Amino acid sequence: MVHTVGVVDEYVASWFRAFLWTTALEVPVAAWLLRDGDAALPRRVARVSLASVLTHPAVWFVFPFLGLSYRAQVAASELWAVLAELVFYRLMFWELGWRRCAQASLLANALSFLTGLGLQRWGALG
Numbered sequence: 001m002v003h004t005v006g007v008v009d010e011y012v013a014s015w016f017r018a019f020l021w022t023t024a025l026e027v028p029v030a031a032w033l034l035r036d037g038d039a040a041l042p043r044r045v046a047r048v049s050l051a052s053v054l055t056h057p058a059v060w061f062v063f064p065f066l067g068l069s070y071r072a073q074v075a076a077s078e079l080w081a082v083l084a085e086l087v088f089y090r091l092m093f094w095e096l097g098w099r100r101c102a103q104a105s106l107l108a109n110a111l112s113f114l115t116g117l118g119l120q121r122w123g124a125l126g
Helices: 005-033 041-061 070-092 094-121
Strands: none
Touching: 005 041, 005 094, 041 070, 070 094
16 A cells, blocks of 8 residues: 555645745745835735735646646746736736736746755755
8 A cells, every 4th residue: 555645745845845935035026026006015915925825836736747748847837827927916916017017927936936946956845
């Protein structure tokens, strides 16, 4: 009999560590880049945090199981995160326009992606 509970628990724990890193990196960057909107800082932080809550689980719990090669999976999941957060930011910060929302999404996601690669390489995420 194969015991998968430990494997699943470790996978979820790895996701949670990655989610905490992602949130710690993306929220301040995106909240700062979206600062000229109508929302006060606590509201911006809440909105940006919600974007990560809505997108990050799919990166870990959907895309790895689509049968794609690793590179295709990473490309698809990162494209998903950038585009989904862009749309979310545009809905939440409509007064800033598409370009500003795209910059916030792209820069925040690039920072967390590149940091994640470094942390993974140093063994800090797994």
